[in-house]
Amino acid sequence: xxxxxxxxxxxxxxxxxxxxxxxxxxxxxxxxxxxxxxxxxxxxxxxxxxxxxxxxxxxxxxxxxxxxxxxxxxxxxxxxxxxxxxxxxxxxxxxxxxxxxxxxxxxxxxxxxxxxxxxxxxxxxxxxxxxxxxxxxxxxxxxxxxxxxxxxxxxxxxxxxxxxxxxxxxxxxxxxxxxxxxxxxxxxxxxxxxxxxxxxxxxxxxxxxxxxxxxxxxxxxxxxxxxxxxxxxxxxxxxxxxxxxxxxxxxxxxxxxxxxxxxxxxxxxxxxxxxxxxxxxxxxxxxxxxxxxxxxxxxxxxxxxxxxxxxxxxxxxxxxxxxxxxxxxxxxxxxxxxxxxxxxxxxxxxxxxxxxxxxxxxxxxxxxxxxxxxxxxxxxxxxxxxxxxxxxxxxxxxxxxxxxxxxxxxxxxxxxxxxxxxxxxxxxxxxxxxxxxxxxxxxxxxxxxxxxxxxxxxxxxxxxxxxx
Numbered sequence: 440x441x442x443x444x445x446x447x448x449x450x451x452x453x454x455x456x457x458x459x460x461x462x463x464x465x466x467x468x469x470x471x472x473x474x475x476x477x478x479x480x481x482x483x484x485x486x487x488x489x490x491x492x493x494x495x496x497x498x499x500x501x502x503x504x505x506x507x508x509x510x511x512x513x514x515x516x517x518x519x520x521x522x523x524x525x526x527x528x529x530x531x532x533x534x535x536x537x538x539x540x541x542x543x544x545x546x547x548x549x550x551x552x553x554x555x556x557x558x559x560x561x562x563x564x565x566x567x568x569x570x571x572x573x574x575x576x577x578x579x580x581x582x583x584x585x586x587x588x589x590x591x592x593x594x595x596x597x598x599x600x601x602x603x604x605x606x607x608x609x610x611x612x613x614x615x616x617x618x619x620x621x622x623x624x625x626x627x628x629x630x631x632x633x634x635x636x637x638x639x640x641x642x643x644x645x646x647x648x649x650x651x652x653x654x655x656x657x658x659x660x661x662x663x664x665x666x667x668x669x670x671x672x673x674x675x676x677x678x679x680x681x682x683x684x685x686x687x688x689x690x691x692x693x694x695x696x697x698x699x700x701x702x703x704x705x706x707x708x709x710x711x712x713x714x715x716x717x718x719x720x721x722x723x724x725x726x727x728x729x730x731x732x733x734x735x736x737x738x739x740x741x742x743x744x745x746x747x748x749x750x751x752x753x754x755x756x757x758x759x760x761x762x763x764x765x766x767x768x769x770x771x772x773x774x775x776x777x778x779x780x781x782x783x784x785x786x787x788x789x790x791x792x793x794x795x796x797x798x799x800x801x802x803x804x805x806x807x808x809x810x811x812x813x814x815x816x817x818x819x820x821x822x823x824x825x826x827x828x829x830x831x832x833x834x835x836x837x838x839x840x841x842x843x844x845x846x847x848x849x850x851x852x853x854x855x856x857x858x859x860x861x862x863x864x865x866x867x868x869x870x871x872x873x874x875x876x877x878x879x880x881x882x883x884x885x886x887x888x889x890x891x892x893x894x895x896x897x898x899x900x901x902x903x904x905x906x907x
Contacts, residue, residue: 467739468610470760476568494557512563642682794873
């Protein structure tokens, strides 16, 4: 069917038939759509929000790796949304130890205006040739022979509509509805997903009267229990993204009240004005074992592409969108949107950041099993450069000299330190295993069995309840 015929059918309220349908206009969806559109294919992005609200997403606003984004949307397109590029370190406030730990952040880091950034990536994908349908709520998927996904059912501006496509990209975010609708029995797509592997978060954009003296840092502070923290990210010297989150394995926090209480206790926020409030759920879990199914690919938050210790996911989502789209183009060119054709996407994700995120998830597991005071005492004892290495690489080389120094500084948290060193070994094992990710779906079952055995050792070492 020609583009003209498709357009005429759409005007009559009939089924649309683009080459690719992308569900969700966030980072992963926009970079996927732009990549496909630049190759000359017809791609439609379905977004449930209005055109005015699209791009308005709850986020910490910190963009790690701002110097290395996919070029399907040029960096010059999004740079005007960068409001603070002077941040070069993290500041960990540890009230239990009456100390502040500062650690360097490698690579380029920017704090952004997330709504402005959201608008700009939508504009960038549109300029590449993607078409956006706002006020469109996806309600179901279409599946054909062999379980292949062939499109979605949606309501647009209150009217039912079907979108048939050679490939559907699920960029619908955490706990995506689409994955509840697809029958994955004919593929290896990861279905071991549960709400407890996610985090509930809330943030406010707060304006203060005087510049904060930590405008070059990302500020973190633990909540009163483990597996949760507050953050203060300076968009500018006087505009702060303030928020907090907690693991859904924990007892629910009163997010709004807890944040306001901490704001009241901080001198720099006296007389502050709140501009915007928003909540969200985000994955704090390992990446999906496989995010592909015949005719279907999941990207970004919808595939667990988030650093599970920090919640950072913008750069990973952008590259996931790019990698998925490039495999989608191959599927379009060969007429074969099979799991085997799409598999290379899984490999590229694991090679780029997925293995590292899976190793970091081991530390996330540990955080649910240790006393928050012990954990903070441990962090206070660690050198900042080693902590930075662990946070951003998934592992760190801790020698015996450093072990002894940390034990002397730990003020009695020896058991927790020993647990951390043993956990580090488990993280190394997970990292090495993910670096040997299989090159085809045929190898995934054996790879999973070995990974699950390694995770049993993680639970044994940390004392944590099984996460998966």
